[in-house]
Amino acid sequence: MSGIFTKSMARNIFYGGTTFFFLLFLALTFDTERELPNRDNRAAITPEVAAGKHIWETRNCLGCHTLLGEGAYFAPELGNVYKRRGGDFIKGWMQAMPTGAPGRRQMPQFNLTDEELDQLVAFLKYTSEINTANWPPNIEG
Amino acid sequence: MQYKSQAVAMPYFIAAIGLFVGQIIFGLILGLQYVVGDFLFPEIPFNVARMVHTNLLIVWLLFGFMGAAYYLIPEETETELFSPKLALAMFWIFLVAGALTIVGYLLVPYSTLASMTGNDILATMGREFLEQPLLTKVGIVIVALAFLFNITMTVLKGRKTVISIVLLLGLWGLAIFFLFSFYNPVNLVRDKFYWWWVVHLWVEGVWELIMAAMLAFVLIKVTGVDREVIEKWLYVIITLALVTGIIGTGHHYFWIGTPEYWQWWGSIFSALEPIPFFAMTVFAFNMVNRRRREHPNKAAVLWALGTGVMAFLGAGVWGFLHTLAPVNYFTHGSQITAAHGHMAFYGAYVMVVITMISYAMPILRGRAANPTKAQVLEMWAFWLMTIAMVFITLFLTAAGILQVWLQRVSDTPMSFMATQDQLMLFYWMREWVGVMFFIGLLAYLASFFVKGDAKGVVHG
Numbered sequence A: 001m002s003g004i005f006t007k008s009m010a011r012n013i014f015y016g017g018t019t020f021f022f023l024l025f026l027a028l029t030f031d032t033e034r035e036l037p038n039r040d041n042r043a044a045i046t047p048e049v050a051a052g053k054h055i056w057e058t059r060n061c062l063g064c065h066t067l068l069g070e071g072a073y074f075a076p077e078l079g080n081v082y083k084r085r086g087g088d089f090i091k092g093w094m095q096a097m098p099t100g101a102p103g104r105r106q107m108p109q110f111n112l113t114d115e116e117l118d119q120l121v122a123f124l125k126y127t128s129e130i131n132t133a134n135w136p137p138n139i140e141g
Numbered sequence B: 001m002q003y004k005s006q007a008v009a010m011p012y013f014i015a016a017i018g019l020f021v022g023q024i025i026f027g028l029i030l031g032l033q034y035v036v037g038d039f040l041f042p043e044i045p046f047n048v049a050r051m052v053h054t055n056l057l058i059v060w061l062l063f064g065f066m067g068a069a070y071y072l073i074p075e076e077t078e079t080e081l082f083s084p085k086l087a088l089a090m091f092w093i094f095l096v097a098g099a100l101t102i103v104g105y106l107l108v109p110y111s112t113l114a115s116m117t118g119n120d121i122l123a124t125m126g127r128e129f130l131e132q133p134l135l136t137k138v139g140i141v142i143v144a145l146a147f148l149f150n151i152t153m154t155v156l157k158g159r160k161t162v163i164s165i166v167l168l169l170g171l172w173g174l175a176i177f178f179l180f181s182f183y184n185p186v187n188l189v190r191d192k193f194y195w196w197w198v199v200h201l202w203v204e205g206v207w208e209l210i211m212a213a214m215l216a217f218v219l220i221k222v223t224g225v226d227r228e229v230i231e232k233w234l235y236v237i238i239t240l241a242l243v244t245g246i247i248g249t250g251h252h253y254f255w256i257g258t259p260e261y262w263q264w265w266g267s268i269f270s271a272l273e274p275i276p277f278f279a280m281t282v283f284a285f286n287m288v289n290r291r292r293r294e295h296p297n298k299a300a301v302l303w304a305l306g307t308g309v310m311a312f313l314g315a316g317v318w319g320f321l322h323t324l325a326p327v328n329y330f331t332h333g334s335q336i337t338a339a340h341g342h343m344a345f346y347g348a349y350v351m352v353v354i355t356m357i358s359y360a361m362p363i364l365r366g367r368a369a370n371p372t373k374a375q376v377l378e379m380w381a382f383w384l385m386t387i388a389m390v391f392i393t394l395f396l397t398a399a400g401i402l403q404v405w406l407q408r409v410s411d412t413p414m415s416f417m418a419t420q421d422q423l424m425l426f427y428w429m430r431e432w433v434g435v436m437f438f439i440g441l442l443a444y445l446a447s448f449f450v451k452g453d454a455k456g457v458v459h460g
Helices: A007-038 A047-058 A081-085 A087-096 A114-128 B004-035 B046-077 B084-107 B110-116 B134-157 B162-182 B188-223 B227-252 B262-271 B274-289 B298-321 B325-331 B335-364 B372-409 B416-422 B424-447
Strands: none
Touching: A007 B188, A007 B227, A007 B262, A047 A114, A047 B110, A081 A087, A081 A114, A087 A114, B004 B046, B004 B084, B004 B335, B004 B424, B046 B084, B046 B134, B046 B162, B046 B188, B046 B335, B084 B110, B084 B134, B134 B162, B162 B188, B162 B227, B188 B227, B188 B274, B188 B298, B188 B335, B227 B262, B227 B274, B262 B298, B262 B325, B274 B298, B298 B335, B298 B372, B325 B372, B335 B372, B372 B416, B372 B424, B416 B424
16 A cells, blocks of 8 residues: 555544444434334234243254244254244144154253243244245245 | 563463363264264253354453453553453453353253343343353453453553554444343344344454454564554454445345345445455465564464465355345355354454464463474464364355255255255264364364473563
8 A cells, every 4th residue: 555545544434434334324223123013023922922932032942943044053944933834733843852763853852831832832923924025935944 | 571461361361272172072062963963962952062162152252352452452552451450350250150151051951041040030041142141141241341441441541552442442342232132122023133233243343353453463563564554454454344344234134024125235235345354364465475574483473374364265255155135045044154154253263363372372471482393283283273164164065055955946845854864974074074173273282382492582
């Protein structure tokens, strides 16, 4: 870099550029918050869904699964599992774990009550109805 | 070393390396669980091992950043640390809190740990990378604030160089954005939206400031190139990083329920995110080529150059591979993501911390550079770990391409688990190069104990 481009110019571009793009990011965030009610299925958030999310978090489900593509990549995507399998299957599946099949990936038994399982299913149903711009590409997730 | 108080960096570096070893052991466990599904089940289920693996990474990098700051700031500001005692006290608090958290993960069921530690009062747990109990999160904030207070007071009473200002900005940003980890709305879309304010604005934002400052410091020391030149580069690099990286957050807002204009903002700006990393590579090679002295610490120079190259490959190239929305539609949340994550974290943050340790540790031990034999072993470790990481990334990328093809592109998509069965060959190869990485790490550890004629007298 030549002598024309001085350190103080570089510094000013840094502070100016960062401030500008951070403010732009805040503006986009503000607009996102305005748009979200049309997409995020918030009308479906009931106390049951909230309890389901709490169960989802306190069993560290994201430590193996993805939810809307985020999490670990060891076990299936669960953002659309309600649509793929349905509520009864999810409950039965969780009660049957672990399979104990030798050499196969194992899911822990979380000993959830029937009420807790319903809450978890309610959370997964709510999640499956978020407008995700058609992701995932197909039902397999 | 020039300032007595720089010595507090040493325990930070030792803890960082120790936790790094733990991280890699759990990485090997995870890699094996990918192929032998019931390995260590139910004692250490996959989710627990993964939590330990990723949380150890974050904690040891934080130890590394703090150690680097305690070493670098006195020398840059030309004054003793404001309070070495506070730095040492924070070291023990952070180490004990970190160790207790890991032990908690391993010995207590996660839901029990949650209710024991106040998660019912303020639910913050169970989100990727932010799995720490509330008490640990509060502890992190306290340690970070005490650390920032200490460093900031030191800078205020001393010389204010560009490197120390940029480092300080990065570290303050790190602490401020971590506060979003306490915000966990029930609305999943908003939860995810602000979760990225911690994760993305850390690793593709303020951490790049910390990284660039550390790299610039080491390059000044080992090349003797004029500070004016290096500082101008530093500003250019961090400008590029934040101008692309802040709006680049949008590449996480494609498919989580956020408005679809993010597909444009995220694709365009994150496509530019490789540029600051490319600039860092050019910067490192340029400065070393224009060096005005031959520093006896060849290993540190190698790590510095390696950081530039591997950060560009891992964060830049592998990030770009799947950052455009039409591509990401198919690759989102696949092994492609895992491939990128591994090489980016290694190339950018692991390597820059090791660069700093490699440069500073001999000086903290009273010599300018380690004996030749120790340096040769350290350079072997560099190549073993770096080449292993390249292959881990390549195998995961191959697995990811096949996964995306079978499960998402095909007209007759296979289920997740049926697809996984088709990827076993790649997962096995990944595990074996993981073993190679671990051997490299053992060589790195051994290099600290190789004796010989120490090079040079103590100097800064």
